[in-house]
Amino acid sequence: MPGSGSPAIPASVPAEPPGPPGARSAAARSLRWTLLESCGLSGLSFVALLFFSRYLSVAEFGIAAIAIGIVQLLTVPVDLLFHDALIRTGQATARHVDSAFTASLLLGASLAGICWLLADGFSGLIGQPEAGPVLRWMSLSLLASGCASALVAMQRRRLQFRTLALRSMIGRVGSALIGIGLAVAGAGVWSLVAQQVAMVGLATLALWAMAPEKPRFALAWPELREMLRFGTVATFFSLLATSTQRVFMIAVAALLGSQAAGLLSLAFRAVDMLRDIVGGAVSQLSLPIFARLQGRPADLERSFSAAVRLTTAAMYPLFAGLAVCSAEVVELAFGARWLPAAPFVALLAVLTFQFFPRLFSVPIYNAAGRPALPAAALLAQIAFVVVGMLLVGRFSLEAAAAVWAGRLALGLAIDLWLLRRVTGIGIARQLSGAAWPALAALAMAAIVYVAKLHGLAAYGPGLRLALMVALGSVAYPAILWLARPGLVRELLAFAGQALHRGR
Secondary structure, eight states: OTTTTSOOOOSOOOSSOSSHHHHHHHHHHHHHHHHHHHHHHHHHHHHHHHHHHHHSOHHHHHHHHHHHHHHHHHHHHHHHTTHHHHHHSSOOOHHHHHHHHHHHHHHHHHHHHHHHHHHHHHHHHTTOTTHHHHHHHHTTHHHHHHHHHHHHHHHHHTTOHHHHHHHHHHHHHHHHHHHHHHHHTTOTHHHHHHHHHHHHHHHHHHHHHHOSSOOOSOOOHHHHHHHHHHHHHHHHHHHHHHHHHHHHHHHHHHHHOHHHHHHHHHHHHHHHHHHHHHHHHHHHHHHHHHHTTTTOHHHHHHHHHHHHHHHHHHHHHHHHHHHHTHHHHHHHHHOGGGGGGHHHHHHHHHHGGGHHHHTTHHHHHHHTTOTTTTHHHHHHHHHHHHHHHHHTGGGOHHHHHHHHHHHHHHHHHHHHHHHHHHHOOOHHHHHHHHHHHHHHHHHHHHHHHHHHHHTSTTSOHHHHHHHHHHHHHHHHHHHHHHHOHHHHHHHHHHHHHHHHHHO
């Protein structure tokens, strides 16, 4: 029986650290560990991606992308069905924790069993028979997720983010070593299967080893019903948020083949890892700030505009530079055989421009007590992707990329409208902070691109990339200073304050 011989969960667990000073100190420490986890995991994922891209074929990446997409969707209810309920409940008793652990484990086992039974039928339906065995074995990670979900929630409830960060790092490092070793040995797509299963399995083992109190295998129906009332709704919205890209990748594989899915998978992973390093860190900081400003619309608008202005000023040149240097980055990082993915890396980097102004929308919805508001927008985007792929995207990879770009344009329009309804901030005002950073970043990209075509074309990709980065690093701050010197001073002052507080 899991947890036998270990101390039981105490009768109740406080929802927050006692005393305001201790709570503030714990929150500060938690934020540092959360940011370390976010940046560390993205960095490790990128390093692993460098190795896998050298030893796996494009088609193998596509097959793995199908299976990973399915498993990630099924992981959402396993991880989250009881997660938020355990954190938010006033008194999390042993009966709550044991019931959440047992139900999550049974759910993970059930979903893994369904994958084993239906994997071949699903892979035949999408015309990718190689995906069946891969999905079957990769689904074993659902069992490990079920074992860990209740413990993860309790650690977050206690603000024990150090343990969670260490658990994630152990899982990511160990699985990367296993996966890379198998890839070098010639295991092909099975190296990605081993990495996925080992990542969740090792992280779960580490969490159980570090947790001083472990749940037991038991079900209490009153507590289970209480948590399900809250968890079902939260899980539904999380599943919607997770589904769009996974549905898109499955549609690409089904309509265009595993080769096309492999190219897009690498492009998504390369751009998303870079984006998520920043997005994860900023999201952790924004919710408590916006929560304090509810009922003060003028202050909320000023804080929102400043957040958009500073974030886009710092991030737009990075992604504009990635777009213009995509061929050099792809060739040097992943190898020349991945060069067909470079145009899609460039497109996704440009499309990231819409991400940063919208980054603060969900924290504002949550702070306003309206977390369900984006559900209709997410459903509309999923429908757009499905219909768009069937009507347009099925003809070429470029057409599929156009469908994805249209989905993001639709999402931006809906989000701007919803945010205006919630906060009263006009659409032009929502975007105004991003205007000058976008213009400066695009001007920098144009300068670098002209130099690439007419002055740097004769150099090799390594030297050419170094010179392009150097030119962009000078051009962007110069252009922004000429256009908006106050914004440059504001950005430098904010960076100085952040560094001072981090000491």
